[in-house]
């Protein structure tokens with residue numbers, strides 16, 4: 001009997017989905033999925049390993065032989081049904097997500113819509129995969145360029161966006177004619193399996209969308225990255241694991257897309273609308289309790305407005321209500337695990353020991369060991385761990401700068417380069433700073449930068465490749481050049 005109050009209980013799947021069938025692990029083993037807000041077990045999920053992964057890759061290869069021959073429009077019609085079903089079941093998918101991930105229910109509903117938007121977008125966009133005819137240098141030949149599906153895709157996704165990080169990879173892969181084998185995070189397999197149930201109902205043919213859930217990430221990952229049938233590997237997660245998986249993929253020269261860690265700066269200049277900058281920095285920092293790779297990691301404020309900013313920002317943070325994501329009064333939920341909260345606290349303790357002051361929060365909350373208080377730190381310096389590391393929690397360090405050059409240098413002083421944000425009214429500065437900072441994405445007086453139509457991705461050690469937008473198809477396509485001679 002499920003503990004989740006779903007309209008449609010059959011969305012709560014606990015077996016893996018391979019070749020259109022629901023399967024237990026060969027070993028018969030299962031693992032517990034728990035609610036981070038109270039540690040309660042939600043379900044026992046089949047714990048698959050490398051052997052089942054290998055079989056999923058083989059069936060994916062078979063399944064895509066017919067799928068790639070369909071027209072883009074035929075594939076689009078089926079994917080559109082998947083989108084419709086996701087939206088029809090938005091509430092149930094969001095209940096599953098809040099239960100296993102902890103995020104506030106309204107945010108879960110938002111993520112389901114965001115996840116579905118990738119399916120709708122790529123179902124349409126794949127109709128526009130154009131080739132080229134290249135004017136040649138000799139009269140007796142023409143050079144043609146066509147684009148073809150790359151082959152079987154393997155994906156590993158994280159727990160912080162248990163739905164959208166899957167569709168952002170699966171939708172373009174399926175839309176262009178590939179099949180995919182996905183390993184979701186062990187903390188959040190239920191959202192992935194619910195997506196598989198809806199893919200099945202939408203009529204996505206067996207073997208094209210396979211979900212292998214399991215706790216043996218290194219073994220499953222080793223199969224996905226070494227199997228020569230897999231032609232493309234796509235990952236969202238931490239930078240150290242991304243580097244390891246890239247190394248593994250090198251042995252069979254797979255194409256890789258990596259969406260890794262971030263250290264997003266929010267640069268607030270003295271000419272900015274301070275209230276707008278505070279509201280923007282609040283959204284950029286505390287979305288999903290700070291567990292987003294594009295979350296503000298360093299808020300960097302010009303010295304002339306620093307004290308006013310910290311005061312207004314702290315007042316805004318004091319309005320947050322920490323609690324269970326299902327409680328309608330809650331605006332920040334728990335972190336994914338108690339360990340995550342302890343890691344965040346260690347960053348705060350290190351900063352305090354090196355001279356930072358806590359203007360609010362600063363503790364694991366009495367609500368439970370995964371709950372971290374929304375926190376603001378002022379008077380920071382570069383020797384603190386928090387200046388360099390991805391926080392992944394609701395802690396906002398507010399740094400100080402005095403000149404534009406200094407702000408740019410501080411923004412770039414990191415190995416990461418995913419998202420960045422600037423608040424200023426000076427249009428010349430907008431251009432100067434946007435061009436000078438080494439990031440894949442820049443939000444100017446705006447932090448809600450994500451959507452299905454934009455190229456999401458980073459530079460430096462934040463990864464490679466772009467997801468979403470017209471560019472998001474490129475990673476799933478091979479370019480083939482055909483030289484046509486005279487007969």
Ligand SMILES: NC(=O)C1=CN([C@@H]2O[C@H](COP(=O)(O)OP(=O)(O)OC[C@H]3O[C@@H](n4cnc5c(N)ncnc54)[C@H](OP(=O)(O)O)[C@@H]3O)[C@@H](O)[C@H]2O)C=CC1
Nearest residue numbers: 157158184185186217218221237238241260261293390392
């Ligand atoms: N860019 C982003 O969006 C994300 C960044 N992070 C960053 O990483 C930190 C740690 O989070 P964590 O969850 O440990 O991140 P990981 O990078 O370890 O996990 C992300 C995914 O990779 C899988 N994975 C882990 N090890 C391997 C492996 N050897 N082979 C194949 N797959 C593997 C995980 O599986 P399993 O769950 O089974 O271990 C999960 O599906 C966070 O605090 C945050 O800083 C984390 C998640 C997302």
Ligand SMILES: O=C(O)CCCC(=O)O
Nearest residue numbers: 160161236292293294450
């Ligand atoms: O943290 C992540 O990797 C998810 C990205 C969220 C977004 O698309 O805005």
